Amino acid sequence: MRSDMMKLVIFELGGDLFAADVLAVDRVLRYVAPSAVPDVASWVEGVIEHRGAVIPVIDLRRRVGAAEVPIGSGTRTIVLNTSAGYVAGIVDGVREVAVVPTGAVTAPPPLFRGMSNEAIRGIAKVGERLVVVLDVERVMATADRVLAERAATAAGVHG
Numbered sequence: 001m002r003s004d005m006m007k008l009v010i011f012e013l014g015g016d017l018f019a020a021d022v023l024a025v026d027r028v029l030r031y032v033a034p035s036a037v038p039d040v041a042s043w044v045e046g047v048i049e050h051r052g053a054v055i056p057v058i059d060l061r062r063r064v065g066a067a068e069v070p071i072g073s074g075t076r077t078i079v080l081n082t083s084a085g086y087v088a089g090i091v092d093g094v095r096e097v098a099v100v101p102t103g104a105v106t107a108p109p110p111l112f113r114g115m116s117n118e119a120i121r122g123i124a125k126v127g128e129r130l131v132v133v134l135d136v137e138r139v140m141a142t143a144d145r146v147l148a149e150r151a152a153t154a155a156g157v158h159g
Contacts, residue, residue, distance in 0.1 A: 014066030031075040
């Protein structure tokens with residue numbers, strides 16, 4: 001693919017559209033409830049086993065402040081590949097893979113207070129829709145990953 005284009009996996013969170021770079025998405029899995037772990041951030045749902053390792057599962061709706069939607073037949077778990085390892089995110093549904101010009105992703109507006117500095121890479125126009133592009137490297141803060149890993153070990157969850 002040309003360097004001025006990027007592929008985005010577009011998914012729904014609370015009725016809104018979000019995306020992640022296709023290169024950061026390892027797998028899309030049918031939703032299975034993760035094993036709960038204590039003492040983690042409210043948006044960490046627990047852990048699952050993936051490729052022989054125990055990885056944290058986050059509720060991406062809670063992480064980005066989207067509306068709560070009940071788990072349904074379209075609910076999926078997206079496994080993201082970050083420099084710190086895999087992180088799984090629960091989404092309401094996966095829509096499509098879209099190819100967009102790199103220049104179509106613009107910085108988030110300043111009113112995105114904390115999230116713009118944490119997990120939002122920018123806003124992309126896909127067709128006639130605006131899609132929030134997540135920065136998968138920042139979706140889960142390092143401190144929260146350490147807590148999730150410690151809690152999983154303490155709970156006896158093994159990969």
